[in-house]
Amino acid sequence: MVIVRRLTIDARLSGLLGHTKRIQRVRLEGLQLHIPPQGAATVHSGNSATPFVLEEVIADGATLETLPASSGKDPLTFAIHKLALRSVGPGLPMTFHADLDNAKPPGLIHSDGSFGPWNPDDPGGTPVSGKYTFNGADLSVFRGIRGMLNSTGDYRGQLSRIDVHGVTDVPAFSLTTGGRALPLHTEFDATVDGVNGNTDLHPVRARLGNSAFEVTGAIERHALETHKEIDLEAHAKNTRIEDFLRLTVPNAPTPLKGTIGFDAGVKIPPGEAPVIQRMQLAGRFTLHNITFTSADVQQKVSNLSHHAEGRPKETDTDVTAQFAGNFSIRSGLLTLPKLTFDVPGANVTLDGTYGLKSGDIDFHGTARLDARLSQMTTGIKHILLRPINPLFSRDGDGTVVPIQITGTRNNPSFHLQIGRALKEDALH
Secondary structure (H helix, E strand, O other), rough: OOOOOOOEEEHHHHHOOOHHHHHHHHEEEOOOOOOOOOOOOOOOOOOOOOOOOEEEOOOOEEEEEEOOOOOOOOOOOEHHHHHHHEEEEEOEEEEEEEEEEOOOOOOOEEEEEEEEOOOOHHHHEEEEEEEEEEEEEEEHHOOOOEEEEEEEEEEEOOOOOEEEEEEEEEEEEEOOOOEEEEEEEEEEEEOOOOOOOOOEEEEEEEEOOEEEEEEEEOOOOOOOOOOOOOEEEEEEEEEHHHHHHHOOOOOOOOOOOEEEEEEEEEEEEEOOHHHHHHHHEEEEEEEEEEOOHHHHHHHHHHHHHHHHHOOOOOOOOOOEEEEEOOOOOOOOOOEEEEOOOOOOOOEEEEEEEEEOOOOEEEEEEEEOOOOOOOHOOOOHHHHHHHHHHHHEOOOOOOEEEEEEEEEEEEEEEEEEOOHHHHHHHHHH
């Protein structure tokens, strides 16, 4: 359990004469602590051991290793630059100050707290509590993201189940695939297994820019770099969509504004590709009060609404859209198998894809419009289309017609496929 390369003891004679022996200082060089799993054989000193107290233990450059219960799994190892323990003795809790390296993301952890008394029958049941700071953690070691993380918090519990409450701040979080950097702040409650390093999140309350969301789930130790799958759940309700888009869209402004709500499963399968490319999402979303920042796109959406209401001469662009549907994202492609798109006067059901990076749009579906076909036109067309109004009117809607939306996010094209509707009606 314990290996020490060099041991130095400083003690006063008066401290060694009492019933409880007191040693002023112990220096341990090359200390290695190997904590066995629950149920492993341990060495007991028995009741005849002489009571003693170590007033101070200095063990700079120590290594702490907790051994897994399952064979084939790597131990959890901490490299400790500075370690000072006080009031160390059998059956006593000890206070400590430690500075240690975190491997990934790399950064320095400072912690002060209390550890013990040591539980020889169940090392994982040994009490632990304290506070920590974690500064200058470079997130770029996880391929696909960038930013410097700082975190503070406190923890308490047993070594095998440590409850942690903390906050993190990344002043400039970004994706390497493009987009802009935004501040990312989180407040979290988690349970950490100090024996195997696994972490349960319940929940992480996050704010990206001004947009709030929550994440829950479990993460195995070193999952991002040791090819283990990560499965999380993400939730948001009526938060701003602009901040999420800023992460992926390099140009200002974002293509649309409004609010978003979503419930999604987040899966990061193992692999060598950057995290953002491996990430898979699936769930349901809603977008409310959406307006498009491109004047041309907003005009096209407004024209669709005005024609659907039977007001084709209207030029007002103050129209908002609503979206809802199930979605999945893989390899940068957003798939929407049943997207609903509503503007005043029109309800559109679509099926298609959207390229998150390329901005390519390819949707096909059906538009149900309040106005009859002839009411969407002016002049001679208004008169000529009156006789065929019944061909496009179904289920109480003024007009039902296939629709196609293609192009790019900056230049979408809306097509009401009247010719296709006539052919389908003739077949029936």
